Amino acid sequence: MAERERSHTRPRGAVFVPRVQVMSADDVRRAVTRMAHEIAERNRGLHDVVLVGLQTGGVGIAHRLAETLGEVEGAEVPVGTLDVAFYRDDIGLRPVLPEAATDITADLTGSTVVLVDDVLFTGRTIRAALNALGEYGRAQVVELAVMVDRGHRELPIRPDYVGKNLPTNRDEMVDVSDEGVSLGELVIR
Amino acid sequence: MSPFPTHLLSMDDLDAEAIADVLSVTDSFAEVGRRANPKVPALRGRTVATLFFEDSTRTRMSFETAAKRMSADVLSFSAGSSSVKKGESLRDTIETIQAIGMDAVIIRHGSSGVPARVAEWVDHCAVVNAGDGWHQHPTQALLDLYTVRQSLGGGDEGTEAFDGLRVTIVGDIRHSRVARSQITAYAALGAEVTLVAPATLLPPSLEGWPITGVSHDLDSVLADTDVISLLRLQAERGSGAYVPTMREYSAGYSLTARRALQLPPDAIILHPGPMVRGGEIASEVAELPSARITDQVGNGVAVRMAVLFLLLGQGTREAELHG
Numbered sequence: 001m002a003e004r005e006r007s008h009t010r011p012r013g014a015v016f017v018p019r020v021q022v023m024s025a026d027d028v029r030r031a032v033t034r035m036a037h038e039i040a041e042r043n044r045g046l047h048d049v050v051l052v053g054l055q056t057g058g059v060g061i062a063h064r065l066a067e068t069l070g071e072v073e074g075a076e077v078p079v080g081t082l083d084v085a086f087y088r089d090d091i092g093l094r095p096v097l098p099e100a101a102t103d104i105t106a107d108l109t110g111s112t113v114v115l116v117d118d119v120l121f122t123g124r125t126i127r128a129a130l131n132a133l134g135e136y137g138r139a140q141v142v143e144l145a146v147m148v149d150r151g152h153r154e155l156p157i158r159p160d161y162v163g164k165n166l167p168t169n170r171d172e173m174v175d176v177s178d179e180g181v182s183l184g185e186l187v188i189r
Numbered sequence: 190m191s192p193f194p195t196h197l198l199s200m201d202d203l204d205a206e207a208i209a210d211v212l213s214v215t216d217s218f219a220e221v222g223r224r225a226n227p228k229v230p231a232l233r234g235r236t237v238a239t240l241f242f243e244d245s246t247r248t249r250m251s252f253e254t255a256a257k258r259m260s261a262d263v264l265s266f267s268a269g270s271s272s273v274k275k276g277e278s279l280r281d282t283i284e285t286i287q288a289i290g291m292d293a294v295i296i297r298h299g300s301s302g303v304p305a306r307v308a309e310w311v312d313h314c315a316v317v318n319a320g321d322g323w324h325q326h327p328t329q330a331l332l333d334l335y336t337v338r339q340s341l342g343g344g345d346e347g348t349e350a351f352d353g354l355r356v357t358i359v360g361d362i363r364h365s366r367v368a369r370s371q372i373t374a375y376a377a378l379g380a381e382v383t384l385v386a387p388a389t390l391l392p393p394s395l396e397g398w399p400i401t402g403v404s405h406d407l408d409s410v411l412a413d414t415d416v417i418s419l420l421r422l423q424a425e426r427g428s429g430a431y432v433p434t435m436r437e438y439s440a441g442y443s444l445t446a447r448r449a450l451q452l453p454p455d456a457i458i459l460h461p462g463p464m465v466r467g468g469e470i471a472s473e474v475a476e477l478p479s480a481r482i483t484d485q486v487g488n489g490v491a492v493r494m495a496v497l498f499l500l501l502g503q504g505t506r507e508a509e510l511h512g
Contacts, residue, residue, distance in 0.1 A: 083217060086229035086259070091502045095192075097210075098217035135226055 015189055016173050018182035023164055025180050028147065031163035032061065035145055036068035038161050039114060046075040048111040048140070054129055055083040055099040057118030057176060061147055065116060080104035080136075082115075087128035108137035114161075118176035120146040123157035147176050193499040196308045196316040199325040200373035208334065208377060209348050214495035215335050215488070221258065222491055232261040235292040235501055240282070241319070242268040242298040247462055247486055248319050248329075252295050255493035261501075264291070279303065283310050292501055295319050301366075315500040323364050323426070329461050330370035332492040334378070336485045337416055340457045351378035357410055359385040359442055360420030360469050361428050363392050367461045368420060372398060383410055387441065389431040390422075407442055411451040418459040419444055419469045435468065445471045449479075457481055 023031070043049050046069060053062030059081050066077045085091075085098035115129055126144060133139065145161035150168040168174065168183065175182045193210065194202045203211070221227055237256040241249055249265075256263045266286070273282060286294060293315040296304045301322030308316040320326040334351070341350045356375050362368045362384050375382050376399035383402045384391065395403065404410050411417075422428040422438065432438040444458065449471075452458075458470075458480040466472040475482060 085217070086221065086231040086498075091231055092235075095503045098214055101217045101220035103220075131230070135224055 014186040016175055016184055017187045018175060018184040020184070021180050021182050022166055023148075023181035025178060028163065028176075028178070028180055031147065032064045033068055033072075035161040035163060036065050036072060039065065039143075039145065040069060040073050040075075042143075042160070043112055046073055046077055049075075049114060050078050050080060050106065050108060050111050051114050051116055052080045052082050052104065052129075052133070054115065054117040054125065055081055055102075058116040060178070061118060061145075061176075062116040065114075065145065078106065080106075082129055082132055084125055084128035084132050087132045089124060089128070102132070104136045108133065108139045110140050111137070112141045112143065113139040114143045114145050116145045118147050119174045120144070120149045120157075120159055120162075121152055121174075123153045123155035126157050127155050148174050148181055150174050193503055195500070196304075196318075197327050197496055197500065198305050198308060198316065198318045200327045200330050200370045200377070202327070203374075203377070205348065205377050205379075208331070208374065211331055211492065211495050211499065212335055212338060212348065214499060215331075215491045218258075218491040218494040218498070219488070221494075222487075228258050228260060230260045231498055232256070232259040232292075232501055235261045236264065236290060237261045237293045237295065237497065238264040238266060238286055238291045239295045239319070240266045240268075240286070240297070242273070242296075242303075243320070245297055245320070247489070248297065251486070251489040252317075252319060252328075252493050252497075254490050255497060256293075258490070259494055259498065261292075261497070264289075279307070280310065283307055287311055287314065293317060293497060296321070298322070301325075315497075317496065317500065320366055322366065323369070324366050325370045326366040326461075327370050327374075328489070328493055328496055329367050330374035331496065332485055332489045333371060333418065333459055333461070334374055335488045335492050336459065336481050337457065339484070339488070340481055348378045351375065351380045354378075354380040355383070355413055355415045356380050357383045357385055357414040357417045358420065359407060359417065359444070361390045361422050361431075362386050362420065363390045363431070364423040364426040364428055365420050368418075371418060372400060376400070380416075383414075385410060385442065387432060387438070390428065407444075407448065408451065411448055412453065414452055414456055416457055416459060417444065417452065418461075419464070420461070421463065421465055421469055439468060443467075443469055443471060444474050446473050449474045449477060452479070455479075459485060462486065 051062040051066050053059035062079050066079045069077045081103045083098045083102045085096050088096050143160040146159045147163035148166050149162045150166050173184055173186055221229055239252055253263050291314050295317045297319040298321050301324035303321050304316050304318035358368050372382050381401040385404045385407050460482045464470055
């Protein structure tokens, strides 16, 4: 969940307090490199591959994957961004706010879309993303890359590329940034 | 960010932060509007009623398009073809609509304060003021802000561009709910608002209005204007009696081609519509690239989507479910 939405969600005004770092900045970099190789391996030549980062946590990772794919395969992979707020199933149940407008300029029909997000949790964001993605064309294949899979799925969704599998409690929070990945709690100050 | 209000009755309901949220959410809905299928499921299962006790084409169409593009069901109510004609009171009309089950009611009424009164009567239903008498028309002011921000270009983010922006509002301020909403909105974001009108078309008192200046001479302010917003003479509210003749009014206050040339080159021209060509604006001026009048109409849909989404998508049901 992005920071802006977080500020609206109960408990209001809570801040993330990290308890333990589970990936360092180097670990994240290595994971990006490995995932880029896996994407290249599964999609030989990277023809028609488009990376789509979910707003906001997935956008930076999508760009880093594209950069690495450029270095290792010499391929220029387009990167789009997708905001799924209007497709969520909890609108009206909790405050839902779009983060930034979706930016997908090409028609996705026939392409291989790799959805990229920072954390995979219940799977509801990905469900919303699959619906939203359909508005930009009928992709031939949709794959999913996440930096952290923390479990607790509520829908039949699984990732194709994972940075780290991280067992968590439901009430913990996972924070992914360029500095690494931390596990912690939301605390009311 | 502050929580969005339950109802949108006046621009006074929104602080600078809430206005910034509306503009930012509007960016997302504008993107939806550019797609081949400009529809999202955001308000599926919600019902929105438009209650118009006054004639309107663009505002009603704009609100209804906005609601439909978010997959809400829309009920359309016109005073002319309803039980109001048979003598039903406003209170009973609202009770009826409430009993049918509405998530939002969008009201236009000739009397100031009607939407605020209706807001006191309803439960679990958002009230949106689509224009009440001389009082307020908040979504018009919001779409003006969005159009200005879009026209100023550069960073789409934030509302910094409004700080110190010189806005001139010309025409029938006295009878204009649009002007009252615009003034509050621009002032909230730090713009400097100057009113230009003959003394008869200004309200009896401007005390407490957050404006920078008042002028009766349009020519003297044009060179110091970044945004000029023109208002129609509201003949249906008797404005005609406040000016000697339409011709004389136009001679002093119409934005003619000659006057448009005195504006700074990057100034933009706005008009909430419906415009009277040859009245408050010359026909050729309305066609200038700096006139963003059709952009305003187009942006109106995205802005109203943002307002409805912020009113209905903010966890109201959570409150219902968990008390």
